Amino acid sequence: MNKKIAIIEDEANIYELIKFNLEKNGYDVFGTQDGTEAGILIEEKKPDLVILDLMLPNKDGLTILRELRETKDFKETPVIILTARETEFDKVLGLEIGADDYLTKPFSIKELIARIKAVLRRISSDEADESIIKFDDLEVHQDAFKVYKKGELLSLTLKEYELLALLIKNKGKVLNRNFLLDTIWGYDYIGETRTVDVHIRHLRQKIEEDDTNPIYIETVRGVGYRFRD
Numbered sequence: 001m002n003k004k005i006a007i008i009e010d011e012a013n014i015y016e017l018i019k020f021n022l023e024k025n026g027y028d029v030f031g032t033q034d035g036t037e038a039g040i041l042i043e044e045k046k047p048d049l050v051i052l053d054l055m056l057p058n059k060d061g062l063t064i065l066r067e068l069r070e071t072k073d074f075k076e077t078p079v080i081i082l083t084a085r086e087t088e089f090d091k092v093l094g095l096e097i098g099a100d101d102y103l104t105k106p107f108s109i110k111e112l113i114a115r116i117k118a119v120l121r122r123i124s125s126d127e128a129d130e131s132i133i134k135f136d137d138l139e140v141h142q143d144a145f146k147v148y149k150k151g152e153l154l155s156l157t158l159k160e161y162e163l164l165a166l167l168i169k170n171k172g173k174v175l176n177r178n179f180l181l182d183t184i185w186g187y188d189y190i191g192e193t194r195t196v197d198v199h200i201r202h203l204r205q206k207i208e209e210d211d212t213n214p215i216y217i218e219t220v221r222g223v224g225y226r227f228r229d
Contacts, residue, residue, distance in 0.1 A: 001200045002026055002027055002028045003027055003028070003048040003049065003120055004027070004028045004029075004030070004045060004046070004047045004048050005022055005027045005028070005029050005030075005047055005048065005049050005051065005095055005116070006030060006038075006041060006042055006045060006049075006050045006051065006160045007019060007022075007030075007031030007049035007051045008027075008030050008031060008032060008033075008035070008038045008041075008050065008051065008053055008056065008061065008064065009031065009033060009051065009052075009056075009082060010033045010034070010035075010053060010055070010056050010057055011033075012033065014034065014082075014105075015031060015033060015068075015134045017184055018051060018109070019031065019107050019111060021113065022113070022116075024158060027116075027212075028152075030047075031032075031051075032046045032056055033042075033056075033057075034056070034057055035056035035057060035058045035059030035060060035061070035173060036058040036059050036062070036169075038052075038059070038064050039058070039067060039068075040079075041070060042068070042074060043073075045169075046073070047077065047080075048077075048120060048182065049077070049078045049079070049080065049116060049120060049173055050077060050079045050080070050082075051079075051080050051082060051112075052064060052065060052079055052080070052081050052082065052099075053076060053082060053083070053115075054081060054082070054083040054084075054094070054162060055083070057150045061081060062093065062094065062097060063082075065079060065081070065094065065097050065098060065099060066097055066098075068098075068208050069097060069098040069169070071133055074210060075146070075155060076156075076158065077158070078101075078119045078120075078158055079099050079100055079101075080099070080100060080101045080102065080112070080115060080116065080119070080170045081094045081101070081102035081103070082102070082103055082107070083100045083102060083103075083104055083105065084104070084124070085090070092171070092194065092198055095199065096198060096202065098157050100119055100157060100158050100159050101115055101119065101159075101185065104229065105122055109129065114183075117217060118185065119158070124158070125183045130177070133168050133169065135167060135168050135171065135216075135227075137150045137218070138164075138168070138207060140161075140164060140165050140168060142165065144156070146161075147161060147162055147164060147192060149206075151203065154206050154207065155206070156206060157199075157202075159184060160199055160202055160203050160206070162184045163180065163184055163196075163199055163200065163203060164203055164207070164213060166180070166183060166184065166208040167225065167226075167227035168206055168227050170229070171226075171227040171229045172226065172227070172228070172229030173226060174224055174225070174226045175224050175225055176224035177193040177197075177223075177225075177227065179224070180196050180224065180225070181193065181195065181196060196224075196225075200217060200219075204216075205206075210227045215226050215228065
């Protein structure tokens, strides 16, 4: 069955360009150019991935993203943000709310498709690893992309989950930011190591008893991060 992708984008030419190219690549594509219709459309169609513009009429993309992350059925649905904004604040805010990735306009359609494929490949049930990684009071269920702490299910985004699983599997080793970017995002993300830092901070808030004094994920200044052995 073809993967379903929702495009929430108000610029008609960009919407049509993305839709045309995704359909050429075998995806089932639908969407809207109005922010107020986005939630209804997503609820009805249940996409495997959402491409979300930030600047939308009637309801902005960040509001839509917040609503998705607060909804049980869509809190883990991958979201790639499209934005004409260039400030670090907008990029970081989107990641903090729960976006899996972002592209700044103008962007390459080939790059967008590559990122979509990378995300969908990682969440494909056909490629899921059924093993369970255990460390202290944490359990990472790779088949279900779920993490438990003291038996309680944690609400992690896809990127947070993948970072945690990678760090645990390499516990005791220092993983530099560029390696994490290349491994988790699946492409070179030159100059954007802030992306890793944001996700690590959120991971700590969710898995640590005190994220200001982390026990699990250690910062190695000037290099990257290590999951303590």
